[in-house]
Amino acid sequence: MAQTGTLFRMRRWSAALAAGAGLLALALLWSGAEAIGDHMQEDALQSAEERAGAIADAAGQFAARALAVARDTQALAGHWASQAGPDGAAMRSEVAGLLNELIRNAGGTIARVAVTDAAGRVQWSSAGEEGVGTSVAGQPWFQAHAAEGGASAGGVRVSQGLARAEGPLPDLVIPTSIRIPAPGGGFGGIIVVALEIRSLAKALAGLAHRPGEVAAILRAEGEVLVRSQDTESLLGRRLVTPRTLAALEDAPSTTLRSLNPLTGVEVMIAVRTVPGGKMLTLGSVELGPGLAAAARVRLWARIAALVAWAGMMALVAASFAILRARADRREFAAQQQGRAEIERLLAGLPAVVFLREVGPDGIARHVYRNGDGATVSGWPVEALPKGKPWAEFADPEADFDGLYQRTLAEGRAVLDWRMRQPDGSWAWMRTTARLLEKRPDGHGSVVGYIVNITAERAAEARAREASRLASLGEMGQGLAHELRQPLTAISLAVGVAVMAAKRGDMDRVLQRLDRILDQVKRGSAIIDYLRQFARGGEEADAVVPVNLAQALEGALTLAGGALAEAGVEVLVTLGPPPPVVLGHAVPIEQVLVNLLFNARDSLEALPPGTPRRVEVTAVVEDGIARLAITDTGGGIPPAVMGRVFEPFVTTKGPDRGAGLGLSICHGLMRSMGGGITAENTGAGARFTLSLPVAPDGMADGVATEAAA
Structure with missing residues (x-):
């Protein structure tokens, strides 16, 4: 009896321990399943946020270009309005011709241009006599300009889109207007440039081409101007809440998870302010498919956890049955069977x-x-x-x-x-x-x-392409400055050549033509660098010899304007002769452009009067070329230094990038068999690129081409 009681107590304690172990195993398995589900959900939300932001950013570029074309047209129309009196008739005719040519070259962006007098009567229209003499005095945008005080009051006004023709303007256009000052001060009329909604909607539809995606351009007050879908039915409808507009007062962009007010579907929305504050852009991506996929993964992970736990419990129960029967052979067989079941379940996982x-x-x-x-x-x-x-x-x-x-x-x-x-x-x-x-x-x-993350790495390659395109947008102002110089020189040379031709001074004419040819070559070189950079390269191809001097020249051509505007002095010491390495030209240029822009951002934050300098040097040691980019921007915080090449690590504000640039640079250098390191110097940071030197025969050919 004593032995029976002892055996019973041992079995009871064993059962209690087994139950506790089973509950612990269930908790661990369930926790792992929930962690997998949470990770998949976070990935889905992050992917939707990045996609919505990319749509909004791209729509912002379309809106900015449309406003730029409208401003150029308004400036030319203003010149027409200033040529009053009989003596200005010929000039007005010439300016009208230039206006019509500008409208034709706008690619369908401009639907109509009209100039009115102070009473609101149309004096000139790009549609010819159609609309001339009609009045826009009753339009709210005309009345707003007329109510402004001072000769230079107001600015470009973006008004609500027109669903039907009104006065001199056709249907489905966005009126943008600017005030004309009278010669003696006061109000002299307005210039109206009507942007074509259908053309803009077609461009936005090309951006938001996936199911459930929407791109839109809104007024600063949140009302729809253009939408990638259903523009006519939603024209003028407010899609942005006052709370979102208030957030945009503190930052140029915001992202939120919300319900689509039209469909009730949960979406990720990104809103951006177009430079100048006249428009907003919106990108929207449905969250349903991504969250549904994450939910399915969570469900299967839970099922797998329960099945694994059930298998474990079955194994424990079989063990107890075998112990009670004291059949060691049957116990071993049951354990093997339970283990085989778990192995079979695990063998079916895609990991x-x-x-x-x-x-x-x-x-x-x-x-x-x-x-x-x-x-x-x-x-x-x-x-x-x-x-x-x-x-x-x-x-x-x-x-x-x-x-x-x-x-x-x-x-x-x-x-x-x-x-x-x-x-x-x-x-x-x-x-x-x-x-x-x-x-x-x-x-x-x-x-x-x-x-296996081969497909994910392919997605990262697409991110590198997006980074390169983002760099193009960032360097746009500097490139405009670089291209404006040769265009200005050409304009002056043409004027001098015309005057020389009238005098019969053909030598002077030929000199000006040579000058024009030089400036055309300069502008063509800038455009060639921009085209090659935008096209990108095949990082997966075999490495080829690349002259670092040429790669740096291309990077400075693209980023030099932005550096100059920030007051940054660039010092280059590469040779002689400049190293020739094995790699790909465009990825190396992309890395250099990213590092130069990072240096500029650090240097812009320095107090006035502090030296703003970037030094680029190169050395060759043991068959490895090391190109160092050193700035005086204060360096990298120690807390960030160890993770500086990880994705989404940044020291900039939320409006200056997502922290992917250095991670992409690291991937590009690794893909070419090289590397990149970061360290702090006395006055700033130094990034060092390492690439193998090209063999002598291959390097000589590249050096010869560079010299030619």
């Missing part, structure tokens, strides 16, 4: 899970691995090593020891690495490791999983 015992030095001992290794790795199962990691297929640069050391120190670590494929190509893998247990002797148990 490889593993367990390692890790020492303080990061050296790991393989304990367990399972999952769909063939799908993840790209190798047949029989070709993969049994009971060992896949290090023999990995890129030699993959630092697995460092991964496990970081896991022991931080509790979690991630490593992206390349795995050679059967056809000799490379696939990208991501190993995510978590610390299960750390013992007092410094050893620990690490669990993790490996997934």
Whole structure:
């Protein structure tokens, strides 16, 4: 009886311990499933936010270009209005011809131009006699200009779009107007430039081409001017809440998660202020598909956790039954059967899970691995090593020891690495490791999983392309300055040549024509650099010789105007001779442009009178060329230095970038077999690019072309 009671108590305690272990396992499995679901949901929201922001930014470029064309047209129309009296008739005729040519060259952006007198009567219209003599005095935009005080009051006014023709203006246009001062002061009339809504809507539809996406241009008050869909039915409707407009008073952009007021569908909305404050742009992406996919992943993760827990509980129950029957053989068979079931479930996952015992030095001992290794790795199962990691297929640069050391120190670590494929190509893998247990002797148990992220890396390549296009937008003002100089020189040369031709001085005419040709070549060179930069390069192609002097010249051509406007002095020391490296010209230029813009942003924040200088130097050591870009902008904060090349790490404000630039630079340099490092100097920061030097024969050819 005593033995029976003792056995009963042992079974009761064993059952209690088993139940506790089962609950703990369920909690761990469920926590892991929830973590996976949360991660997928965060990725879906982040992707939607980036897409909505990209749509709004691109729509902002369309709106800014449309306003710029409208301002140019209004300036020319103002010149027409200033030529009053009989003596100005010929000049007005010439200006009218230029206005019509400007409208034709606007690509459909301008629908109509009209000039009125102080009473609101149309004096001239781009439609000819149509509309001349009609009155716009009753229009609210005319009355607003007339009520402004002073000869130079007001500015360009963007009014509500017209759904139907009114006065001299056709239907479906956006009236933009500016006040004409009278010769003796006061109000002399207005100039109206009507922007074509259909043309703008077609351009926006090309931006928001995916299902559930919307692009729109709004008035500063939040009312619809143009929309990628259903513009006519929504014209004038307010799509932005007062709360959002208030947020835009503090920052030029905002992003929010909300319900579409038209459909009731949950969307991610990005709103941007167009420079000048006259318009807003909106990008909207439906969250439904992304969140639904995240919910499905969460559901399957929960099911997998429950199935795994049920399998574990089945194994424990079978063990107790076997113990009670004292049938060791049946107990072993049941355990093997339960293990096989769990292995089968894990083998169907699109990932490889593993367990390692890790020492303080990061050296790991393989304990367990399972999952769909063939799908993840790209190798047949029989070709993969049994009971060992896949290090023999990995890129030699993959630092697995460092991964496990970081896991022991931080509790979690991630490593992206390349795995050679059967056809000799490379696939990208991501190993995510978590610390299960750390013992007092410094050893620990690490669990993790490996997934194939080759498709994700392709998406990162598209992000690099987006970064390059964003750089084009940032350098636009500087390039406009660079192109304005040759155009001004050409204009002056043409005037001098015309006067010389009237005098019969053909030598003078030929000199001016040579001057014009030189300036045309200068402008053509700037446009060629811009075209090559925008087109990008094939980073996956084999590396070729690149002259660093030419790459730096291209980067300075694109970014030099912005640096000059910021008062930054650039000092270059590359040779002689300048190094010739193995890489790709456009990615190297993209990296240099990014670093130069970063240096400019740091230097602009310095107090007035502080030296603003960027030095570019190059050295060659042991077959490696190192190009250093050093600024005097104060350096990188120590808290950021260790993570400066990670995505979304930035020291700028939220309106100056997403923190992807240096991460993309790091990826570009790695893709060319090089590297990039950052360090602080006495007065600022230094970024050093490292690339292998091209062999002598190849380098000589590139150097000869550069000299020519």
